[in-house]
Amino acid sequence: MFGIAATRESQVTVEKQWAAFEAEAMPHATSLFRIALWLTRDQTEAEDLVQETLTEALASFHRFARGTNCRAWLVSIMYHRHSKRRKATTRLHLVSDAEERIAETIAFEAPTPQNVTDEEVLGALERLPPAFQEVVILADVEEMSYKEIAAAIDVPMGTVMSRISRGRRLLRSELASYARAHGFGQSGQQRLSRVSEESIREC
Amino acid sequence: MQCREFREIADSYLGNELIVETNHEVISHLEHCAECRRELAARRELRCQLREASIKAPGNQMSAEFGQRLSARLHEQAFGRSVTPLSRRGWHPSVTLRRTSWIALAACLTLAATFGLVALRQWILRPSPQQGGQEVANSETPNYPAQLNPGVPVTIVKTELAKDAAGDHRDCAVHFRLAEKPIDLEVAGRKYDPVYVNLTKAVVSGQGEVPLGAEFVEAHSCVFQGRRFAHIILRYHGRLVSFLVTEIGDSNAAKTNAALASKGAQVIECSQFDGYQVSCFQTARHAVFIVSDLPEGENLALARAVAPSVFAHITRSENPA
Numbered sequence: 394m395f396g397i398a399a400t401r402e403s404q405v406t407v408e409k410q411w412a413a414f415e416a417e418a419m420p421h422a423t424s425l426f427r428i429a430l431w432l433t434r435d436q437t438e439a440e441d442l443v444q445e446t447l448t449e450a451l452a453s454f455h456r457f458a459r460g461t462n463c464r465a466w467l468v469s470i471m472y473h474r475h476s477k478r479r480k481a482t483t484r485l486h487l488v489s490d491a492e493e494r495i496a497e498t499i500a501f502e503a504p505t506p507q508n509v510t511d512e513e514v515l516g517a518l519e520r521l522p523p524a525f526q527e528v529v530i531l532a533d534v535e536e537m538s539y540k541e542i543a544a545a546i547d548v549p550m551g552t553v554m555s556r557i558s559r560g561r562r563l564l565r566s567e568l569a570s571y572a573r574a575h576g577f578g579q580s581g582q583q584r585l586s587r588v589s590e591e592s593i594r595e596c
Numbered sequence: 597m598q599c600r601e602f603r604e605i606a607d608s609y610l611g612n613e614l615i616v617e618t619n620h621e622v623i624s625h626l627e628h629c630a631e632c633r634r635e636l637a638a639r640r641e642l643r644c645q646l647r648e649a650s651i652k653a654p655g656n657q658m659s660a661e662f663g664q665r666l667s668a669r670l671h672e673q674a675f676g677r678s679v680t681p682l683s684r685r686g687w688h689p690s691v692t693l694r695r696t697s698w699i700a701l702a703a704c705l706t707l708a709a710t711f712g713l714v715a716l717r718q719w720i721l722r723p724s725p726q727q728g729g730q731e732v733a734n735s736e737t738p739n740y741p742a743q744l745n746p747g748v749p750v751t752i753v754k755t756e757l758a759k760d761a762a763g764d765h766r767d768c769a770v771h772f773r774l775a776e777k778p779i780d781l782e783v784a785g786r787k788y789d790p791v792y793v794n795l796t797k798a799v800v801s802g803q804g805e806v807p808l809g810a811e812f813v814e815a816h817s818c819v820f821q822g823r824r825f826a827h828i829i830l831r832y833h834g835r836l837v838s839f840l841v842t843e844i845g846d847s848n849a850a851k852t853n854a855a856l857a858s859k860g861a862q863v864i865e866c867s868q869f870d871g872y873q874v875s876c877f878q879t880a881r882h883a884v885f886i887v888s889d890l891p892e893g894e895n896l897a898l899a900r901a902v903a904p905s906v907f908a909h910i911t912r913s914e915n916p917a
Contacts, residue, residue: 411674422666426658427650440662444669451670452834453770455871455889473772477814505638511649518646532611533643534650539613547772554608561607565642 414454418447421464424535425471431530432475442478446471465541468531472546506568517567525560532557597625602632610640673834757823757844758876761885762869764820765838769829776819781826784817789843791882791913792817792826798909799828799839799902810837810898837888837898841910844883864899866892875899879910 425446429439449470450457457466518526527546531537539557543550602625608614609622626633650656768774785792796815813829813836826841864877873895875886884906886899 407675411671414670414674419667419670422663423658426662427656430656440658440666443658444666447666447670448673448834449836451673452836452889456766456770469772505635505642507638507641509642509645511645511652514642514646514649515653518650529646530650534647536647538611554613558604558607564646565639568642 410454413459414451417457417459417463418450418454418467421467422447424464425467428468428471428530428535429475431527432471442471442475445474449474462541464535465537465545468535468537468541469545469547504569505565506571509568509571513568513571517564517571520567521560521563525556525563528553528556529560529564533561597621599625599629599632602626602629603635606632606636606639607643610636610643757842757883758867758874758885759869760821760823761825761838761840761842761876761887762872762874764818764823764825764827764840765836765872765887766870767820768818768827769836769838774818774820778816778818778827781815781817781828784824784826788817788824789826790916791841791843791910793913795826795841795906795909796828798905800830832888832890832894832898835888835890837886837890837895839902839906840885840887841882841906842885843881844878864896864903866896868892877903877907879907879914881914882910884910 422443425443426439429442429446430436433439433442446467450467453470457463518529521529528542531542531545532539537545539550539553542557543553546553602622605614605618605622609619614622626636764774768778781792781796782794785795796812800812810830810832813831815826815828818825818827823842826839828839830837830839864875867874867876872887872889873892875896875898877884877899884903886895886902888895888898890898
């Protein structure tokens with residue numbers, strides 16, 4: 394009889410745990426998928442990454458501190474999983490002076506263009522170097538704080554702030570170029586050299 | 597505040613990332629600068645457009661089918677491992693055992709009636725060949741039993757080392773938040789401890805006989821609370837399991853373990869820290885920990901499975917001659 398009571402107790406615990414996970418973590422699946430898609434650029438790989446992330450999160454959910462930001466916790470797990478997958482399949486790494494080189498190529502702060510289409514905004518985002526793109530997505534699309542981003546991608550907060558600032562500046566420059574080429578937007582905008590992804594060398 | 601300064605921090609202002617004093621300066625500047633107000637409005641609009649365009653983009657939508665599959669799989673994982681966690685492997689899960697404990701009780705009564713309570717008691721309490729605090733991994737022990745061997749006592753130990761092992765599992769394998777970045781295990785082997793070299797093979801393949809269903813995740817060397825560990829991580833039925841090896845400096849323990857090593861015996865001790873099961877065995881100069889949040893019996897079973905090959909590997913490295 395004691396055994397039956399213990400079983401019921403265990404069942405109730407599992408049900409409570411699942412209910413909590415379903416309420417706190419599962420609503421972020423869509424957001425995780427979006428981030429995974431940016432990271433992997435492939436639908437199937439993104440699905441795999443989301444599944445791995447949530448599977449790991451479920452296994453560790455009893456250690457998640459309730460009341461803290463669940464999405465930031467999930468994103469940090471996702472970045473860790475993605476980093477492991479990438480390490481296993483490639484030897485690419487970022488060259489340390491890439492950010493400085495990119496910053497130097499922007500001559501001045503262009504006024505933010507208006508009347509650009511959604512497609513052009515997304516196109517400009519896609520053309521950003523990955524290191525800048527990821528922080529802009531996490532900050533402006535997923536609305537994570539600098540602190541949460543720093544924890545998720547495991548870089549110092551100062552670096553996050555610097556990347557976000559430069560990433561946004563590149564994005565505006567890109568859109569300003571587009572607006573000028575199509576004869577709309579604000580006058581006096583100067584065509585700025587877009588930094589291609591080649592500036593981040595792959596070794 | 598100058599316009600140039602404002603443009604530098606305008607995005608942080610929109611993201612509410614500035615301290616109160618700087619916010620005041622921004623507001624004060626905006627009050628008398630129409631051009632910066634327009635710039636701020638344009639950036640705010642661009643930010644909204646970026647977010648909405650990204651969220652609504654058809655290519656960024658998660659398919660409903662995948663969502664359902666994912667939910668079903670996670671649900672299965674949540675309930676499968678706790679309610680009927682081991683049925684796929686043909687073991688007798690502890691839950692089932694508890695559920696049918698009344699049958700066991702009835703069986704005991706029947707036996708008692710047949711052989712007599714005294715005889716039955718003597719039979720149950722009969723010391724096993726390995727009793728006395730030592731548990732020897734041998735060929736009769738299945739590679740992967742679900743339950744503890746009846747009659748073999750498990751020594752409960754609480755040591756700082758086991759705590760460190762549990763802490764390393766938590767901070768490294770589960771939360772990835774160690775202060776010092778892990779390094780490659782083979783590199784660490786050449787630099788710090790030759791025992792680490794080829795340790796992964798001893799755990800994962802060769803004679804290690806990792807149980808069916810365990811998947812290799814990573815091998816590295818990491819430092820927790822100033823102590824260096826060889827750290828091999830496996831995933832077993834969705835749970836992370838850490839195999840940790842560290843050098844020990846206790847001379848008494850070294851003597852004891854050297855004596856045990858000469859007999860080819862591995863004493864496996866179990867303890868629990870911070871919600872993690874820790875199974876431990878030692879060689880002359882090293883301690884090996886198996887840490888997970890699996891039930892105690894399963895964690896111990898994993899320790900049993902790898903103990904022979906890991907013990908042999910470490911002993912060979914400790915005594916190269």
